[in-house]
């Protein structure tokens with residue numbers, strides 16, 4: 001049991017009775033045309049009285065959270081086990097209609113089934129409701145998804161969700177690089193812009209989000225921090241999965257949030273995890289970019305020197321609603337470009353913008369500039385990362401049709417990075 005799950009739960013319980021959203025609220029600044037009426041056919045498996053289907057948070061080797069919102073009476077609980085006989089039960093805590101269950105005592109690297117109840121009444125069960133625990137550092141074969149800018153107002157995020165759940169192999173977890181919910185990151189918009197269209201992802205694939213500028217438009221302490229259950233301060237945090245270390249950062253509205261503390265924490269976290277086989281970092285605003293967004297000096301000045309020093313393998317961002325992959329960069333300059341797109345021991349960090357998970361920028365093409373290895377504009381897409389021993393394959397596909405957009409491969413002759421540069 002990781003301590004932060006307990007901390008998150010305590011923080012959650014200390015929140016005064018919160019406004020329940022149920023997807024009925026509307027923010028005041030949208031020019032959207034939501035397709036609220038369209039529901040996934042799988043929603044038929046959700047019982048009346050349900051307001052938000054279960055979503056997984058904080059997946060670890062031996063525990064996970066299951067969160068849902070329901071008005072149904074009766075003691076809220078999750079039954080879970082390695083078969084649909086379940087066998088174990090976790091009683092949830094409640095805050096209004098919001099329920100949080102901590103599932104403990106799980107076995108690493110194991111697929112579980114679960115169902116959600118209110119008293120004796122089953123609210124959600126079926127083939128959708130499964131999850132797989134982290135197998136731990138000995139595991140050198142896994143995959144995850146990356147996308148960003150998903151919580152669209154036009155319903156396009158649904159196509160990306162359908163593509164993710166149809167992927168073979170299925171991603172074991174995902175990271176979201178900000179702009180999770182448009183237009184203001186408000187709790188009132190979470191259900192219709194993310195939780196419902198992404199239900200089939202969220203109930204079976206744990207996601208780890210980072211804040212984007214739109215998520216900052218409503219006070220994070222009353223919105224973001226209510227919807228997510230994340231380690232550390234929920235703005236910048238890290239976690240391990242298999243033999244890799246993941247770091248989420250917060251670039252606020254284009255500047256580094258809580259700058260001194262975040263940069264200091266980042267350096268300490270990189271130092272403490274410098275022997276991880278792989279290090280992936282994700283946040284919202286790209287630093288160096290040739291997309292329609294401008295370079296971000298705060299990111300370049302504060303983060304990139306640390307990525308260089310600690311040999312971060314790949315950085316994922318969003319914000320630009322397009323796809324861009326740069327050649328490896330070290331100390332602000334391109335290195336090893338001649339190896340593209342199959343790198344052996346690249347001497348720099350690879351930066352990828354995968355920001356078209358729900359939004360797609362049109363009529364403002366990415367320009368070809370020095371560091372650009374590959375870009376693709378005007379198509380909805382998402383990225384899947386496969387680790388297989390000392391090889392990392394990063395494949396980006398179109399959300400509709402699954403056509404491959406880009407693939408880059410990194411192979412290391414030696415996994416351990418040992419010392420900072």
Ligand SMILES: [Fe+2]
Pocket residue numbers: 149179212319320321359
């Ligand atoms: Fe965005």
Ligand SMILES: [Fe+2]
Pocket residue numbers: 179212213214284318319320
């Ligand atoms: Fe953004």
